[in-house]
Amino acid sequence: MTYIPISPKERDAMLATIGVKTLDDLFKDVPARHRFPKLDLPPALTEMEAAAELADIAASNENVRGDLISFLGAGMYNHYIPSVVDHVLRRGEFYTAYTPYQPEISQGTLQAIFEYQSLMAALTGMEVSNASHYDGATAAAEAVNMAWAQFRGKRKKVVISPTVHPQYRAVIRTYTQGMELELAGDDPNADLGSGPEALMSLIDDNTMLLIVQYPDFFGRIYDYTKLIAGAHGKGALVCVVANPTALALFKTPGEMDADIVVGDGQPLGIPMWYGGPSLGFFTTKKSYVHKMAGRLVGETVDSRGQRAYVLTLTAREQHIKRERATSNICTNQGLLALASAVYMSLLGKSGMRQVAELCYHKAHYAAEQLSKIKGMELCFREPFFHEFALCLDRPAKDVNAHLLEHGILGGYDLGQDYPSLKNNLLIAVTEMNTKEEIDSLVEVLSEVDHG
Amino acid sequence: MANATTAPKIVEPTVFDLSSPGRKGVSFPDPDVPRAKLPESMLRKDLPLPELAEVDVVRHYMHLSKFNYSVDGGYYPLGSCTMKYNPKINEDTCRLPGFLFTHPLQPIETVQGNLALMYQLQEWLKEISGFAAVTLQPAAGAHGEFTGVLIMRAYHKSRGDSKRVKMLIPDSAHGTNPASSGMIGLQVVQIPSDARGNVDLKALKEQCDDTVVGMMLTNPNTLGLFDEHIEEVIKLVHDCGGLMYGDGANLNALLGIVRPGDLGFDVMHFNLHKTFSVPHGGGGPGSGPVGVVAHLADFLPEPLVGILEEATDDEPPLFGFIKPAKSIGRMKAFHGHFGGGHVRAFTYIAMHGPDGLKDISQYAVLNANYLLARLRKTYHVPFDRICMHEFVAEGQFAGSDVRALDIAKRLMDYNFHPPTNYFPLIVHEALMIEPTETENKDTLDAFADALIKIADEAKTQPDLLHNAPSTTQFGRMDEVKAARELVLCCWLPEDYAEKV
Numbered sequence: 030m031t032y033i034p035i036s037p038k039e040r041d042a043m044l045a046t047i048g049v050k051t052l053d054d055l056f057k058d059v060p061a062r063h064r065f066p067k068l069d070l071p072p073a074l075t076e077m078e079a080a081a082e083l084a085d086i087a088a089s090n091e092n093v094r095g096d097l098i099s100f101l102g103a104g105m106y107n108h109y110i111p112s113v114v115d116h117v118l119r120r121g122e123f124y125t126a127y128t129p130y131q132p133e134i135s136q137g138t139l140q141a142i143f144e145y146q147s148l149m150a151a152l153t154g155m156e157v158s159n160a161s162h163y164d165g166a167t168a169a170a171e172a173v174n175m176a177w178a179q180f181r182g183k184r185k186k187v188v189i190s191p192t193v194h195p196q197y198r199a200v201i202r203t204y205t206q207g208m209e210l211e212l213a214g215d216d217p218n219a220d221l222g223s224g225p226e227a228l229m230s231l232i233d234d235n236t237m238l239l240i241v242q243y244p245d246f247f248g249r250i251y252d253y254t255k256l257i258a259g260a261h262g263k264g265a266l267v268c269v270v271a272n273p274t275a276l277a278l279f280k281t282p283g284e285m286d287a288d289i290v291v292g293d294g295q296p297l298g299i300p301m302w303y304g305g306p307s308l309g310f311f312t313t314k315k316s317y318v319h320k321m322a323g324r325l326v327g328e329t330v331d332s333r334g335q336r337a338y339v340l341t342l343t344a345r346e347q348h349i350k351r352e353r354a355t356s357n358i359c360t361n362q363g364l365l366a367l368a369s370a371v372y373m374s375l376l377g378k379s380g381m382r383q384v385a386e387l388c389y390h391k392a393h394y395a396a397e398q399l400s401k402i403k404g405m406e407l408c409f410r411e412p413f414f415h416e417f418a419l420c421l422d423r424p425a426k427d428v429n430a431h432l433l434e435h436g437i438l439g440g441y442d443l444g445q446d447y448p449s450l451k452n453n454l455l456i457a458v459t460e461m462n463t464k465e466e467i468d469s470l471v472e473v474l475s476e477v478d479h480g
Numbered sequence: 481m482a483n484a485t486t487a488p489k490i491v492e493p494t495v496f497d498l499s500s501p502g503r504k505g506v507s508f509p510d511p512d513v514p515r516a517k518l519p520e521s522m523l524r525k526d527l528p529l530p531e532l533a534e535v536d537v538v539r540h541y542m543h544l545s546k547f548n549y550s551v552d553g554g555y556y557p558l559g560s561c562t563m564k565y566n567p568k569i570n571e572d573t574c575r576l577p578g579f580l581f582t583h584p585l586q587p588i589e590t591v592q593g594n595l596a597l598m599y600q601l602q603e604w605l606k607e608i609s610g611f612a613a614v615t616l617q618p619a620a621g622a623h624g625e626f627t628g629v630l631i632m633r634a635y636h637k638s639r640g641d642s643k644r645v646k647m648l649i650p651d652s653a654h655g656t657n658p659a660s661s662g663m664i665g666l667q668v669v670q671i672p673s674d675a676r677g678n679v680d681l682k683a684l685k686e687q688c689d690d691t692v693v694g695m696m697l698t699n700p701n702t703l704g705l706f707d708e709h710i711e712e713v714i715k716l717v718h719d720c721g722g723l724m725y726g727d728g729a730n731l732n733a734l735l736g737i738v739r740p741g742d743l744g745f746d747v748m749h750f751n752l753h754k755t756f757s758v759p760h761g762g763g764g765p766g767s768g769p770v771g772v773v774a775h776l777a778d779f780l781p782e783p784l785v786g787i788l789e790e791a792t793d794d795e796p797p798l799f800g801f802i803k804p805a806k807s808i809g810r811m812k813a814f815h816g817h818f819g820g821g822h823v824r825a826f827t828y829i830a831m832h833g834p835d836g837l838k839d840i841s842q843y844a845v846l847n848a849n850y851l852l853a854r855l856r857k858t859y860h861v862p863f864d865r866i867c868m869h870e871f872v873a874e875g876q877f878a879g880s881d882v883r884a885l886d887i888a889k890r891l892m893d894y895n896f897h898p899p900t901n902y903f904p905l906i907v908h909e910a911l912m913i914e915p916t917e918t919e920n921k922d923t924l925d926a927f928a929d930a931l932i933k934i935a936d937e938a939k940t941q942p943d944l945l946h947n948a949p950s951t952t953q954f955g956r957m958d959e960v961k962a963a964r965e966l967v968l969c970c971w972l973p974e975d976y977a978e979k980v
């Protein structure tokens with residue numbers, strides 16, 4: 030299949046205009062011994078064949094909308110996406126445009142991003158949002174870069190709660206390697222039951238940033254107000270990694286006086302897609318906006334007196350600042366910011382809250398039923414949102430294998446990241462899980478108990 | 481110009497403007513489980529989100545979409561961005577339920593389709609580029625660059641070679657190159673270009689010493705020119721112990737033409753959202769896989785997709801994840817932009833095969849040279865020789881105050897998206913034109929005719945250009961006001977507190 034719309038006759042006319050004989054004549058600058066390699070690739074498929082082949086590949090997976098009942102979360106969640114979202118994303122005007130460098134003919138994208146920024150600021154309780162980062166983990170790493178810039182490298186310690194998502198912590202380690210930072214608290218062997226205030230002992234005058242997660246990796250909800258005040262008392266900034274669905278129900282990090290709120294926007298109308306692409310959101314206080322990385326859309330007027338939007342504060346970015354830019358980010362997650370704006374607009378005040386409450390009630394029902402099974406109990410007593418850690422009397426791996434035989438995708442095996450939790454499952458429940466599904470999870474797990 | 485006291489005219493209200501209390505856009509079922517007690521002290525008092533009906537939302541975004549120029553709507557010769565046509569079939573394949581609804585942490589036995597696809601794509605990208613190993617994890621080009629420079633530094637460190645702190649970067653480079661090096665604290669040394677648009681070999685030689693981490697080179701470069709001494713450049717860098725980074729943003733010129741790995745590059749990122757037709761989405765998501773030579777493979781980010789158990793006579797291989805021995809770590813959560821990136825690129829490569837890929841680059845280069853041939857008499861092209869997939873002209877004329885910006889804006893009146901302007905920095909008033917292979921001769925002729933006419937207008941009616949665009953819904957923007965007033969959000973906590 031080819032998408033080239035040029036006939037052989039037209040090609041020859043073009044070659045004549047250029048003044049060469051053949052297409053190959055255009056490549057004389059390429060060293061001859063390496064020119065025109067034979068690529069060992071399968072022959073081209075027609076659209077009909079490609080559609081069939083891709084359908085086969087996709088069908089060989091077991092998906093969570095038909096093949097499997099899922100209780101897997103750990104940073105990516107199976108939520109309902111209303112039909113409108115994809116209808117908007119499928120508009121060629123949106124998905125086949127570039128980053129809006131020419132505002133006169135890009136107001137669709139620009140206003141949509143401006144609205145995304147506004148919705149995200151409202152959801153997190155913060156003053157400003159950028160136009161997105163790659164995902165929640167890279168947004169968290171960019172928070173470290175922002176704090177580094179804020180203190181001009183004079184403070185060298187980041188305190189990270191061990192209950193921040195293990196992959197987010199890993200990405201922060203990757204991003205900061207060679208910066209000679211101390212990453213305190215990033216210890217999977219730490220006491221995971223001691224509560225957030227225990228982190229206070231790690232925060233000192235050298236601390237640039239404290240990072241906590243809300244709800245934490247085990248689904249627990251803490252009020253971080255006191256901890257944040259304590260960190261501010263030492264002059265440190267505080268970043269809260271938040272789940273956006275939870276923010277529709279619970280007190281915002283903004284109310285707790287967080288300086289930065291980041292997270293993954295996948296729950297806001299983005300399919301799981303085997304892990305990506307999703308969306309990293311990043312909101313902060315207005316006073317930090319010049320240090321924030323990533324694109325920003327601001328309101329203005331055009332020459333005809335119409336309200337309009339442009340990319341602004343671009344002097345922070347790589348194309349102007351080059352090696353002195355705080356981040357190299359260029360392409361971000363534009364279309365998915367649009368997806369989450371459509372999702373939030375559509376669900377609105379009541380729908381967002383309804384989804385969050387459904388998750389909460391269903392997760393609590395599941396937790397209550399599961400903890401009645403002999404040999405199983407909730408690992409923690411704190412309030413939780415839609416995810417909880419279940420302590421088992423045998424390895425989580427075996428339990429998951431048993432569940433899978435019954436068509437159930439069990440929870441996340443916490444022993445992979447936390448040595449002390451090797452018999453623990455992290456169970457996620459969303460509005461997609463029916464009572465029957467939860468009951469069958471309970472039933473199959475009860476069999477494990479007897480078996 | 482609007483005067484400061486009149487309120488701006490609103491063309492399309494925001495979703496907050498449109499909100500009306502009590503409207504609903506979607507409903508969810510009542511809970512089928514008993515309601516649990518909510519922790520009162522932790523609840524949010526209010527959720528200041530808009531309230532709209534479904535039709536309100538659909539019309540709003542439909543209206544917004546009409547204010548966008550797009551590849552589906554017209555010609556988009558934005559240099560360095562490879563705005564080629566995005567095949568529709570890709571939109572269907574990436575939305576197959578088996579891809580959309582799989583969780584990244586599912587047991588590998590339940591997602592062999594995804595893993596096989598990723599493995600195959602790694603293999604194809606290796607074959608296309610001549611590298612020994614590929615990671616699909618990076619999210620975009622710049623993220624791939626960051627991955628690459630971390631790998632380069634880790635490699636030197638692993639050999640106990642810790643005095644290497646310099647990254648050599650040509651003056652024509654994209655801003656992400658120095659920014660990526662700056663992010664890990666490397667010292668960026670700018671290398672000038674010579675009169676033919678190549679890397680200045682003499683200047684390069686002077687900088688090549690044992691403090692060099694490597695060089696980041698875009699080839700063809702951002703002038704659209706293939707470096708005439710590419711092998712010498714690479715040899716100089718290698719001879720001083722440096723590694724050669726290739727910015728693969730311009731790979732659309734090289735498919736089946738030459739493999740960067742064969743030329744001696746050590747690391748390179750791909751932009752699946754340029755070369756392999758992943759749509760740009762109004763600013764992403766992209767996908768920026770990175771390829772490396774064999775001696776850097778151990779440093780790739782974790783995890784890679786590999787074969788855990790070889791195929792047997794009656795079983796296919798078992799695909800899974802492997803961790804490279806000296807991995808720089810994880811670049812993002814999960815496995816990269818699978819659905820939106822890998823599946824679309826896989827579909828695209830599968831439908832092209834080796835000959836189809838070569839056609840892409842040949843026609844991309846044909847189209848660029850055709851436009852160059854039609855325009856060089858009207859617009860000065862400072863580095864004028866056979867170009868690759870793009871070229872850079874000057875958007876200025878002797879004795880005229882018309883600038884590249886004016887030309888760009890005037891093109892909108894002719895229904896074209898302007899070329900990239902003011903990049904690369906080494907050309908005055910740059911107009912960087914990348915036609916791509918998916919445009920026909922009629923479109924290229926119409927575009928060339930428009931540019932030639934605009935050059936004439938610049939002499940005879942310059943105000944047409946200064947005041948352009950005049951036929952679009954929106955005119956030029958007050959950028960200063962945006963930066964000074966910094967209205968970044970139509971919702972602020974304090975405004976809201978006043979309203980309730």
Ligand SMILES: Cc1ncc(COP(=O)(O)O)c(C=O)c1O
Nearest residue numbers: 359360560620621622654729766
């Ligand atoms: C030459 C060059 N390098 C790097 C990049 C950065 O790629 P991305 O926007 O995917 O991060 C671009 C993109 O515009 C580019 O043109």
